[in-house]
Amino acid sequence: MTQRTSTPRPLRRDAELNRQRIMAAAREVFAQRGLDATLDDIAHHAGLGVGTVYRRFPNKTALVDALFEETFHQLLDLVEEAGRAADAWAGLRGLIVQLCEMQVQDRGLREVMLSSAEGRSKSDRMRDMFKPTIDGLVERAKTEGPLRSDFDPHDFPMVLLMVTSAAEYGQYGGPDVWRRYLTMFFDGLCERRDKPTPLPAPAMCDDEIEQAMQNWPPTRRS
Amino acid sequence: MTQRTSTPRPLRRDAELNRQRIMAAAREVFAQRGLDATLDDIAHHAGLGVGTVYRRFPNKTALVDALFEETFHQLLDLVEEAGRAADAWAGLRGLIVQLCEMQVQDRGLREVMLSSAEGRSKSDRMRDMFKPTIDGLVERAKTEGPLRSDFDPHDFPMVLLMVTSAAEYGQYGGPDVWRRYLTMFFDGLCERRDKPTPLPAPAMCDDEIEQAMQNWPPTRRS
DNA sequence: ATCGAATTGGAGGACTAATCTCCGCTTGTC
DNA sequence: GACAAGCGGAGATTAGTCCTCCAATTCGAT
Numbered sequence: 001m002t003q004r005t006s007t008p009r010p011l012r013r014d015a016e017l018n019r020q021r022i023m024a025a026a027r028e029v030f031a032q033r034g035l036d037a038t039l040d041d042i043a044h045h046a047g048l049g050v051g052t053v054y055r056r057f058p059n060k061t062a063l064v065d066a067l068f069e070e071t072f073h074q075l076l077d078l079v080e081e082a083g084r085a086a087d088a089w090a091g092l093r094g095l096i097v098q099l100c101e102m103q104v105q106d107r108g109l110r111e112v113m114l115s116s117a118e119g120r121s122k123s124d125r126m127r128d129m130f131k132p133t134i135d136g137l138v139e140r141a142k143t144e145g146p147l148r149s150d151f152d153p154h155d156f157p158m159v160l161l162m163v164t165s166a167a168e169y170g171q172y173g174g175p176d177v178w179r180r181y182l183t184m185f186f187d188g189l190c191e192r193r194d195k196p197t198p199l200p201a202p203a204m205c206d207d208e209i210e211q212a213m214q215n216w217p218p219t220r221r222s
Numbered sequence: 223m224t225q226r227t228s229t230p231r232p233l234r235r236d237a238e239l240n241r242q243r244i245m246a247a248a249r250e251v252f253a254q255r256g257l258d259a260t261l262d263d264i265a266h267h268a269g270l271g272v273g274t275v276y277r278r279f280p281n282k283t284a285l286v287d288a289l290f291e292e293t294f295h296q297l298l299d300l301v302e303e304a305g306r307a308a309d310a311w312a313g314l315r316g317l318i319v320q321l322c323e324m325q326v327q328d329r330g331l332r333e334v335m336l337s338s339a340e341g342r343s344k345s346d347r348m349r350d351m352f353k354p355t356i357d358g359l360v361e362r363a364k365t366e367g368p369l370r371s372d373f374d375p376h377d378f379p380m381v382l383l384m385v386t387s388a389a390e391y392g393q394y395g396g397p398d399v400w401r402r403y404l405t406m407f408f409d410g411l412c413e414r415r416d417k418p419t420p421l422p423a424p425a426m427c428d429d430e431i432e433q434a435m436q437n438w439p440p441t442r443r444s
Numbered sequence: 445a446t447c448g449a450a451t452t453g454g455a456g457g458a459c460t461a462a463t464c465t466c467c468g469c470t471t472g473t474c
Numbered sequence: 475g476a477c478a479a480g481c482g483g484a485g486a487t488t489a490g491t492c493c494t495c496c497a498a499t500t501c502g503a504t
Contacts, residue, residue, distance in 0.1 A: 012450060012501060038491060040454095049453030054493060114391070116435040123435065148409075148418040152425035158388055158403060165387035166380055169336070181380060187370075188410025192417055196370040203374035213338040213345065234472060234479060260462060262483095271482035276464060445504105452499070459492080470481070 019056050021046040026067055030108030034218070035064060065122065068112050072126055075099070083133035089145030092137050093186055097179075099160055104167045104178060107218075114161065146190045159185060168218060172211040173204030241278050243268040248289050252330030256440070257286060287344065290334050294348055297321070305355035311367030314359050315408055319401075321382055326389045326400060329440075336383065368412045381407060390440060394433040395426030 011019065025046035029037045039060055043050045057063040078098055085091025103110035116123045134153050141147035163185065167178035180201040187197050204212070233241065247268035251259045261282055265272045279285040300320055307313025325332035338345045356375050363369035385407065389400035402423040409419050426434070 014501070015451060018451085039493085040491080043454090050493080051453055051495080052451075055451070059492080111439070114435065115438045116432070117438070148406075150418060150421050154425040154427065154431065155402075155406075157431060158392060158399075158426075161391050162384040162388050162403060166384050169383050170380060177380075180377075181384060184370075184377075184410040185407060186410070187412075188406040188408070190409075190415075192415055193412075194414050196372060196413060199372050203376040204380075205376065209376065209379060210338070213336065216337045216339070217333070236472065237480060240480085258462095261464085262462080265482090272464080273466085273482055274480075277480075281464080447502105447504095449503105450499105450501075453497100455495095457492105457494080459490100461489085461491105463486105463488085465486075466484095468482100470479105472477105472479080474476095 015056075018046075018048055018052055021048065022053055022056060022063070023067060026063055030064070030067065031106040034107040035060075035111045039063070064108070064112065068109065068122065071102075071106075071109060072122060075102075075126070076129055079130050079133050083137055085137075087145065088137050088140035089147055092141045092145075092147070095137070096156075096159060096163075097182065100163050100167065100178060100182065103160065103164045104175070107168075110164050110168075146192070148189055148191045151189060169212050169216060170204055170208075172215070173208040174201065176201040177204060237278075240268070240270055240274055243270065244275055244278060244285070245289060248285055252286070252289065253328040256329040257282075257333045261285070286330070286334065290331065290344065293324075293328075293331060294344060297324075297348070298351055301352050301355050305359055307359075309367065310359050310362035311369055314363045314367075314369070317359070318378075318381060318385075319404065322385050322389065322400060322404065325382065325386045326397070329390075332386050332390075368414070370411055370413045373411060391434050391438060392426060392430075394437070395430040396423065398423040399426060 010016075022042065026042045029042045029045050033041070039053050040050050042063075043053045046053075053063070057066065079095060082091040082095035082098075085094070103113065113123065131153070134156055138147065138151060138153045138156070142149050142151070163178050163182045166181045170177035170181075180199045180203065183197050183199050187193060232238075244264065248264045251264050251267050255263070261275050262272050264285075265275045268275075275285070279288065301317060304313040304317035304320075307316070325335065335345065353375070356378055360369065360373060360375045360378070364371050364373070381404075385400050385404045388403045392399035392403075402421045402425065405419050405421050409415060
């Protein structure tokens, strides 16, 4: 018996500090540029050499996993809180808005949530934990609220996908353009409706659209 | 004076045939795999060597331009026909559906339309020609039809973007999943509404979502 | 203070992949 | 049958990423 697996020996003080620097840098860089950012980029951003990063994390996937571990808990809290909302329709909408906000602010998070290529087991487990809560919320929003009866809980991720796509493409129109389309979509999710919900953001102008077209597809480089 | 620009000497018969083979192959390959398909792929698909392709088209962009030239005319016809619709709201919806259909069937076309990186001047001109017709259609759909009054013609491309994103992500649920979300969105575009429009396609099931996640982001390789 | 173990930096090896060129050989045309 | 036009596809070129390696440095227990 050499060493218990649960006691992998503490890091030297400076090493621990650098570990945290790496995590912080990774969080920033992945959020801005997506998961295709290189570990070289992250290391440089942290003011360290690549070698240091590779000593701490065997490869990029390990870093991504470590990084989004805590975000997942945050996500789960959000979902469960929404599940307890008195007004299920408001809770459901609020949840979608919050999830979109997080994904818009963090391109890496969006990529992790849309793909199971990275952090495979993570996002599987995540979905399993979300499922019952979302199913319940959807059900309640139909009986107690105005949610259209043919909405399926499986539509949930698709709504996020569409809105975050709009957010990515529409970013040059400002950070809130996506809310315009989410509002329209919510109006489409009502069983019936007397008047449109006021739109929270203006449409993009010609120049902004032009700019969006010029920067699409989103660069996966520094 | 050597040669008039308009008479660039006819191609030898076999060369002309190969040119057409290249165009046909390019159409297929770009439609299936998007504009990131390599010219090597296309050449091979056409049963020719790469050199042959490069003799005919100085580079990939030239091929893309040549290829989508005619598609643009087709697009313009569609738009103008929609503009003449008696029922403006039906015309607008029909136009969106048709444009989505085309982009869903042709990944390359979607990329050309979303980006001005390729075929820059093309898509600029295209937008200019679309604009008046779409503006008119939107205006009419508001006064004569149920289109919500805060809809802006600039929202038009964003609708296409969102729905085609859903189509790409949702393709494992079948070729029509996107129509489900477009229907919901149209319901959101109505000023008021008594009941939801029946959805034309079921939601994806868990397995299909799983599959979508595994193949995202869409591969840009053979 | 000392010394050995832990840690660091970042050049560079090993890949992968895409675009486009070159030129010996083939084919069409007159 | 001559010869210009065309062809194929190996490979030069460029780019970009992941990850390794090891001399030099730093930490901290003694």
